[in-house]
Amino acid sequence: MEQMNLFxxxxxxxxxxSRLRPETLDEYVGQQHLIGPGKILRQLIERDQxxxxxxxxxxxxxxxxxxxxxAKKTQAAFVEFSAVTSGIKEVKEVMARAEDxxxxxxxxxxxxxxxxxxxxxQQDAFLPYVERGSIILVGATTENPSxxxxxxxxxxxxxxxxxxxxxxxxxxxxxxxxxxxxxxxDMNVQVSxxxxxxxxxxxNGDARTALNTLExxxxxxxxDDDGALHIDGEVLAECMNRRSLLYDKxxxxxxxxxxxxxxxxxxxxxxxxxxxxxxxxxxxxxPLYIARRLVRFASEDVGLADPNALPMAIAVYxxxxxxxxxxxxxxxxxxxxxxxxxxxxxxxxxxxTAAKKDIHDKPAEPVPLQIRNAPxxxxxxxxxxxxxxxxxxxxxxxxxxxxxxxxxxGRRYYHPTEQGREGRIKERLEEILQWKNSK
Numbered sequence: 496m497e498q499m500n501l502f503x504x505x506x507x508x509x510x511x512x513s514r515l516r517p518e519t520l521d522e523y524v525g526q527q528h529l530i531g532p533g534k535i536l537r538q539l540i541e542r543d544q545x546x547x548x549x550x551x552x553x554x555x556x557x558x559x560x561x562x563x564x565x566a567k568k569t570q571a572a573f574v575e576f577s578a579v580t581s582g583i584k585e586v587k588e589v590m591a592r593a594e595d596x597x598x599x600x601x602x603x604x605x606x607x608x609x610x611x612x613x614x615x616x617q618q619d620a621f622l623p624y625v626e627r628g629s630i631i632l633v634g635a636t637t638e639n640p641s642x643x644x645x646x647x648x649x650x651x652x653x654x655x656x657x658x659x660x661x662x663x664x665x666x667x668x669x670x671x672x673x674x675x676x677x678x679x680x681d682m683n684v685q686v687s688x689x690x691x692x693x694x695x696x697x698x699n700g701d702a703r704t705a706l707n708t709l710e711x712x713x714x715x716x717x718x719d720d721d722g723a724l725h726i727d728g729e730v731l732a733e734c735m736n737r738r739s740l741l742y743d744k745x746x747x748x749x750x751x752x753x754x755x756x757x758x759x760x761x762x763x764x765x766x767x768x769x770x771x772x773x774x775x776x777x778x779x780x781x782p783l784y785i786a787r788r789l790v791r792f793a794s795e796d797v798g799l800a801d802p803n804a805l806p807m808a809i810a811v812y813x814x815x816x817x818x819x820x821x822x823x824x825x826x827x828x829x830x831x832x833x834x835x836x837x838x839x840x841x842x843x844x845x846x847x848t849a850a851k852k853d854i855h856d857k858p859a860e861p862v863p864l865q866i867r868n869a870p871x872x873x874x875x876x877x878x879x880x881x882x883x884x885x886x887x888x889x890x891x892x893x894x895x896x897x898x899x900x901x902x903x904x905g906r907r908y909y910h911p912t913e914q915g916r917e918g919r920i921k922e923r924l925e926e927i928l929q930w931k932n933s934k
Contacts, residue, residue: 510707511672511678511679511706511707511709511710512703512707512710514677514678515668515671515675515678515706516563517557517560518563518564518567519564519567520541523560523561523564524660524664525557525657525660525702526657528658529655530561536655540569543568543569543570545569545571545631546631547625547631547632547651547652547653548632548634548654548655549610549633549635549636549640549652549654549655550633550635550655551636551637551638551640553657553701554704555660555698555700555703555704555705556657556658556659556660556701556702557657557660558608558636558657559606559608559635562606562608563606565604566604566606569604570602571601571602571604571631572593572596572601573604573606574589574604574606575606575608576589576606576607576608577608586617586620586621587620589605590624590629593605593624593630594624594627594629596629597628597629602628602631603630604631604633605621605631605632605633606633606634606635607621607632607635608635609635609636610635610636610644611638611640611643611644618644618645618648619645621648622645622647622648622651625648625651625652626651634652658700659700659701660701660702661700662692663695665695665700665705666691666692666695668702668706669691669694669695669705669709670688672706673709679709683723684713684723684724684726685724685725686712686725690726690727690728690731693735694731694735711734712734713726715730716730717730748778752771752778752780753775753788755767755771756768756771756772756775756785756788756831757788759771760792760796760831760834760835761792761839763839765831765832765835765836768831768832768835769828769832772827772831773828776820776824776827782815782820782824783815783816785815785827786816786827786830787812789811789827789830789831789834790808792808793805793834794843795841795844796834796839796840796844797834797837797838797839797840798840798841798842798843798844799842799843799911799916799920800837800840800916801837801838801915801916802916804833804837807830808830808834811826811829814826815827837915838915838916838917839914840911840915842910842911845908847908849908853903853906857902857903858902862900863897863900863901864877864879864880865881865883865896865897866880866883866896866898867879867880882896883896884896893931895931909924911924
């Protein structure tokens with residue numbers, strides 16, 4: 496935790512992204528849905544009517560920058576807080592000073608970067624001061640606030656969603672960096688608009704990545720006899736040899752991508768399924784995790800419409816276990832394509848869900864006597880197994896013996912569809928039910 500002086504000059508040795516950090520709304524790039532002319536957040540900032548809020552968005556889209564612009568615009572005392580370096584003691588000290596400021600008519604704006612990293616106790620410590628108005632809390636997070644921020648605190652904050660910057664915004668920002676005195680103007684950098692757009696595309700909406708890539712390319716550029724620094728395609732290719740896509744194996748994006756994969760396969764879209772699966776691998780996901788999800792999908796969404804789906808998914812899991820990355824990517828592609836194109840039935844899933852609901856909601860009734868095992872004489876004397884009919888002894892290989900408890904007699908869980916092989920199963924089940932219901 497430290498008191499910030501936002502008017503300090505930034506040394507030229509600072510990273511390019513820091514030197515070019517906008518200090519006014521007019522300099523700010525992107526997020527026009529929030530700070531464009533007439534938009535609500537811009538009006539709140541310009542009128543100095545800020546209340547507690549959360550900025551939620553991917554890295555490098557201007558969450559911290561926007562908080563600092565607010566700090567310069569407001570008449571409140573500004574404090575920046577770190578979840579990594581601040582414990583409950585530091586939180587309470589700041590809150591005590593904020594309470595003193597409130598009594599003297601001065602508001603305190605507390606900026607909590609990466610607020611999702613604050614633990615429950617730290618977040619709870621903010622709550623009474625937010626309620627009393629001692630502090631205006633501005634938090635920034637890359638994680639879904641619904642999961643990472645206490646509901647009581649979240650209910651007292653307005654959530655603003657910041658979007659990834661588009662290619663035009665990033666290209667304009669990069670050109671400004673080349674031409675700005677605070678940027679690379681002194682280096683006389685020569686770079687084409689096409690190459691700047693290539694950096695913009697590579698950066699995937701992240702301004703910090705874009706500026707860092709440009710700075711790296713400039714540091715490795717070719718100087719000509721006139722003192723101009725040229726950035727060519729070869730240098731850019733080296734600086735952009737790997738893009739780290741946004742992917743947190745423990746965070747929301749993990750679940751977003753597995754959801755995209757699952758729903759693409761369910762929608763019989765092999766191209767989308769292949770894309771999302773490879774996005775997960777590119778982000779560092781464990782291939783065995785993906786393979787396990789495919790095993791689940793084979794029963795949940797394909798089921799008996801294609802009985803080969805489950806053994807195929809298990810075989811792919813084993814192949815991934817044997818080979819590992821990167822070779823097993825083709826096995827996973829095999830599986831997601833097969834499962835996407837397989838006929839779909841959720842009859843097994845709905846049967847499982849309905850039976851579990853009955854088990855949860857209804858009394859746990861005893862097993863009917865006729866289908867109990869009777870290995871001892873006492874059990875036989877108690878009529879265990881009495882009335883049991885061995886189906887193989889009958890001509891039809893069927894019996895009308897009751898197998899469910901009395902309260903569930905006639906209850907059906909499995910309702911086969913007519914998709915794929917399950918159509919034959921449906922015909923067979925209807926024949927069985929008709930025979931059992933006949934006199």
